[in-house]
Amino acid sequence: MRSDVITAQAQGATGDLTGGSEPVRSRRTPDSAHARRHRLWSKIVLYTLLCVLSIPFIYPTIWMIFAAFKPTDEFFRIPPTLFPETWTLDGVAKIFTVTPFAQQYLNSLYLATVITIGSIIVCSLGGYAFARIRFPFAGKLFLVLMSGMMIPGEVTIIPIFRWVADLGLMNTHIPLIVLPIFGPACIVGVFIFRQFYLSLPGELEEAGRLDGLGRLGLFWRIALPLSGPAIAAVAIMKFLASFNMYFEPLIFLRSEELFPVGLGLTRYQDGYGEPLYNTQIGATALTVIPVLIVFLFAQRQFVEGLSRTGLKG
Template structure:
């Protein structure tokens, strides 16, 4: 018996004595990466098919700006123009002062959005975190303003604006959306968000010597990103697309917003310029899409968190 045979025999005896055998480790099963990829691809295809009814009108609107009028009203409708033309697009900025109206809507929407976020955040924080008499009753009264149609209050607002000499100015389009019934939804979203914040955050702020305003500015407001995005998108969208209020308060084309300016595209015979109007309408959706694409995640989170705690 050689030395190597003796070692093997000794190893076998030790294994038999202990009664345990060491098995070789099994190779790890290969992960099947094909199935998740197929599932994800099928999900994307399904979502694309389901989104077609919502995306198709916007795509059709963009291509319709390059169609002649007879193709716009063709039956059945076509997506791509059979005869491309720039006659309608070239007159967007010449028939009416569309660039000025576009800037009017932009700066009004930006001011209304920024100030509304501050006002709604302050009111929402007060209703959520500050104990004061008749708090629940006042909040219920505030929510009840949503049941009043805007057409009911437009007459007293019109008289108030006329007495102040603010007709044909942008002040009613800025002040009314900020402090009017349109701001109630923003207050509700901020209140629900601030109710979900733990009390320990405020206690830690008080230990650091912060007052009520300091807690709001340095703790509560920086954490309210989802609520800010939700209120900001809704206020920007409603303010940029205003039509009824500009129709009541504005008189000159230079003061018009895009919602009212789109109705002014008519030729020398008074007939609507459909291709030009459609092209201008396509340009009005650009700011809304940009704002929503940058804040869509926070927007969805803010709406979802608004119902966590009542």
Template sequence: MRSDQALLVREAGPATASDPAPGKDRIRATRRRRASKIAMYALLIIMSIPFVYPMLWMVFSAFKPANEIFAIPPTLFPSEWTLDGVARIFTVQPFAQQYLNSLYIAALVTLGSVIVGSLAGYAFARIRFPFASVLFLFLMAGLFIPTEVTIIPIFRWVASLGLMNTHVPLIILPILGPASIVAVFIFRQFFLSLPVELEEAGRLDGLGRLGIFLRIALPLAGPAIGAVSIMKFLASFNMYFEPLIFLRSENLFTVGLGLTRYQDHYGEPIHNTQIGATALTVIPVVIVFLLAQRQFVEGLSRTGLKG
């Protein structure tokens, strides 16, 4: 044994001062990783400027005089700070009430879309019934029908039910109309990717179809729920066309419709006030996205796993 060790030492040769120590290798690797991370963050910051600058310009323009907003070349910071535009946000229009209208409508639409979309998506993915593929094909064909084509019969139907100038059509139509098809598709694709063994284990435990959906499938559908929630909340909160058709009272307006009504006595837009109100409408959308961005990305990435 000792002769073998001596032979290995002679073949390896004596250690020299030029051989790098293991600690130096780790230090160099750490420095390389740190440099690459700094370079990556610097590149991301530079690439984000075209997206961040308009947001900052919108916020600071709310504090500019109206004639400075269209200055050429445009400036980010106002040369003269003023609160006139911001102060009129809640006086020219009942903006607070319109803001609350949009928030609660978007919340109800998001909740209803998640419930309906998850049930329908699970049915198409896991339940075998006659003509399931044909029905799903017809459902997806609804995506090709523009909203403007169907708005006249929907308007007549809403008027016949006495629901004009109410929020009911703004809640029901996004949940049960063509706008919900994307939610059904996302949930269907997600439930198709779940292992069949999970359902078999649930049946062995005595769960029925509804129990499997509520206790197994739905709790695992966090990514799909996050993706659908962000899309539906964003679309509903920024809704403009449907409120324009169905609403008449300013107190029932949503923010999308209310933003177009910031006008002076001559009918000209009050640009700094309008921009300030627009900046406020971005806040809930950003909050919802930050809370569910990971689930949003994962949910969209899993929609194409199975057909």
């Protein structure tokens, strides 16, 4: 069912965020003082609204950065404080000793990279086949894909847990890599690519054929190089999802050295089970800041990549 949605989406919203001329302004009659004041006021209202609305989105991140340098008893104050009264490095100092934080961060990066690349390969191949190649059982196989999407992941975890155990793959990264690349989580990616390849003009491939390209050549030389937006969308989606992975590692991993960073964050306690508030929050900030910095630099490509092909589902 998802494919139609995506069709609809592709027709409804393939807009470019930066594009769109505004004929309205040019048609306006010369500004009267009244109209100018009116516009000034509406601007003020709009900006105030935007600023107020921004608070719940950015305050938590700012708070966590400063909280990392607070002693624990400053976490809960009335009135609440943003900046530490007494700056301390006690919490931050323990980040790397209480759990193998650096290793966990690398684990997350490595898992997310492998999963993203693997997904792009699997999804682009599948999407291309279903969009542009005529092959037997295409319709039926497509139906198989779609039905897989309706199976909630937490349901099938039980048999998969058992298989992983039987194969001796517990406490390894293998199930964490294989599941998101090949499992039902990959279907959405296939759809995104399929949708994209459906919209490629057939003339391109015909020209390729005349140049003597075979099927593989058409995919490799013509379709794939053009699929930047689809790759971007799938890559962003997959990278975010796998960097955030929590449920599967919780079940399949036991060694802290193998944890992704999200799961590691929940294990900040000292030997007696007392939570280390400022260490945990410091580690949380360290997890978030690099991603945010990358985002700030690449936000245009990021957001536009998403809106163009549509992380449509």
